[in-house]
Amino acid sequence: MTQLVLNGRAVTAPADPQLLLGLWLRDSQGLTGLKLACDQGVCGACTVLVNDQPMGACHLFVWQVEGQRVETIESLGSPTRLHPLQQAFHDHGALQCGFCTPGMILAALALLRVNPHPTREEVQAALSGNLCRCTGYRPIIDAVLAAAEAMAESPP
Amino acid sequence: MADGLIARSRHRIGPFHLHRPSSLAEALDLLPTAAPIAGGVEWVEVMKRGGTPAALQDITKLPDLATIRQEGEWLRLGAAVTHRQLLIDPIVEGAVGGFRHVWREIGNPRIRAQGTLGGNLAASNPVYDLLPVLLALEAQLEVADASGTQCLPIQALAQRPRHSLILAVRVRAGAQLVFDRSLRPVIGIAAVRRESSIQAAIVWAQAEVRAAPLDDPADWCDQLPHWVDDAHGTAIYRAAVAPVLAARARARLLLPVGAA
Ligand SMILES: Cc1cc2nc3c(=O)[nH]c(=O)nc-3n(C[C@H](O)[C@H](O)[C@H](O)COP(=O)(O)OP(=O)(O)OC[C@H]3O[C@@H](n4cnc5c(N)ncnc54)[C@H](O)[C@@H]3O)c2cc1C
Numbered sequence: 001m002t003q004l005v006l007n008g009r010a011v012t013a014p015a016d017p018q019l020l021l022g023l024w025l026r027d028s029q030g031l032t033g034l035k036l037a038c039d040q041g042v043c044g045a046c047t048v049l050v051n052d053q054p055m056g057a058c059h060l061f062v063w064q065v066e067g068q069r070v071e072t073i074e075s076l077g078s079p080t081r082l083h084p085l086q087q088a089f090h091d092h093g094a095l096q097c098g099f100c101t102p103g104m105i106l107a108a109l110a111l112l113r114v115n116p117h118p119t120r121e122e123v124q125a126a127l128s129g130n131l132c133r134c135t136g137y138r139p140i141i142d143a144v145l146a147a148a149e150a151m152a153e154s155p156p
Numbered sequence: 157m158a159d160g161l162i163a164r165s166r167h168r169i170g171p172f173h174l175h176r177p178s179s180l181a182e183a184l185d186l187l188p189t190a191a192p193i194a195g196g197v198e199w200v201e202v203m204k205r206g207g208t209p210a211a212l213q214d215i216t217k218l219p220d221l222a223t224i225r226q227e228g229e230w231l232r233l234g235a236a237v238t239h240r241q242l243l244i245d246p247i248v249e250g251a252v253g254g255f256r257h258v259w260r261e262i263g264n265p266r267i268r269a270q271g272t273l274g275g276n277l278a279a280s281n282p283v284y285d286l287l288p289v290l291l292a293l294e295a296q297l298e299v300a301d302a303s304g305t306q307c308l309p310i311q312a313l314a315q316r317p318r319h320s321l322i323l324a325v326r327v328r329a330g331a332q333l334v335f336d337r338s339l340r341p342v343i344g345i346a347a348v349r350r351e352s353s354i355q356a357a358i359v360w361a362q363a364e365v366r367a368a369p370l371d372d373p374a375d376w377c378d379q380l381p382h383w384v385d386d387a388h389g390t391a392i393y394r395a396a397v398a399p400v401l402a403a404r405a406r407a408r409l410l411l412p413v414g415a416a
Contacts, residue, residue, distance in 0.1 A: 016171065017171070017172055017173070017174035017212075018168075018169040018170060018172055018203070018208065020169065020200070023168075032184025039167070039204070039265075040201060040204075041197065041201075041266065041267055042264070044266070048264065052227065053240075053269050054265055054266055054269070055269055055270060056266040056267070056270070058200075059196070059197055059200040059201070059202075059270070060196070060200075060270065061196060063174065063214075064196065073302050094385070107265070125260070126265065128264060128265070129263075129265045129266055129267070139228050
């Protein structure tokens, strides 16, 4: 058995070495916010946070996160009380199809946790591994910068 | 749905046995039947295509494998150190100026947090970036097998003993690196200056990655084996561009420190 902390809860996952984190989160835990899209580590749609670090759940085994803190997009906000990043994405038109959004928001959250006042270039670098195929990157970067300001004023 | 339309993401990985050695002796005993897995980036890709082995061993918990240490004028980079560790540890940038500028472009943040230097080298993929940098740095490779531990020049990577484990890479401090990847994947150059001498390796353009002293760009090109002709570029183009890249890299390295 593999013990880990998933979205703040201690959970146990099967010990099978071949079990990939992305498939387990989606198929067994019902956490379908992350997407298995390119499935080869390029697109970033499967981004989750492991001990605050963005990781690709499509190329990570569950046993590799034993004892660690895993966060998915489902741990942020709720439909009636959006996280400041979610609110900012909404306000800035930073999503269209929404497929890349969970990964974008988690990558941005990881950045803001260590760097609450990033420059535009720092946001760009932090999101450089997350691909968007419809909105384009400008509104996304605008949204992250706006969220940083909002979070500095009233932390979530 | 037709076979070809099934998303890659529905690929399941077959079962395998995972060993978790905690000592080097235990790991070496297992090597003939259980290959190492470090970050697993390469292995996951292989397994998704059906190449699951019967057994693997997680080597990331072996002593000194995931650590970076200064030993006199040498830097010892454990084989299970990730790209991200290389990037954020100030002693790496202190020993090899310019490294951080190059390495923040490798893969993406997630790959950098998972992929290791040992895995990058052992994957022996000619498009990867670590080997040319280490060749230009005249690095050493620390490998262990049943007969003991030895240090080899990095050029001997492909000739390391069968059933051996890469333990670390050793790099002498006091180097300045430039790596021109702007024409990737056609041709690139990694060049290192130590005092007044420069070593440079060309990538993606030659059958073999090899470093040679770069005093005169034309002489340097003469020391390289044959240019590759492939879908990315012709041999004629590569031969023409190489001395230009070499001259630029040399000029950047010879600028006063801090200006590069
Ligand atoms: C999307 C993407 C982008 C990438 N971009 C780049 C790039 O820009 N530049 C670049 O250079 N690379 C790039 N890579 C490759 C990446 O750097 C490597 O996949 C990674 O470093 C491999 O390390 P790992 O620990 O995950 O390997 P693993 O999958 O754990 O192992 C790889 C191989 O090495 C063997 N091995 C591992 N450790 C040892 C050891 N200590 N001793 C002996 N054998 C060992 C394993 O048995 C296996 O055969 C990219 C990869 C992806 C998926």
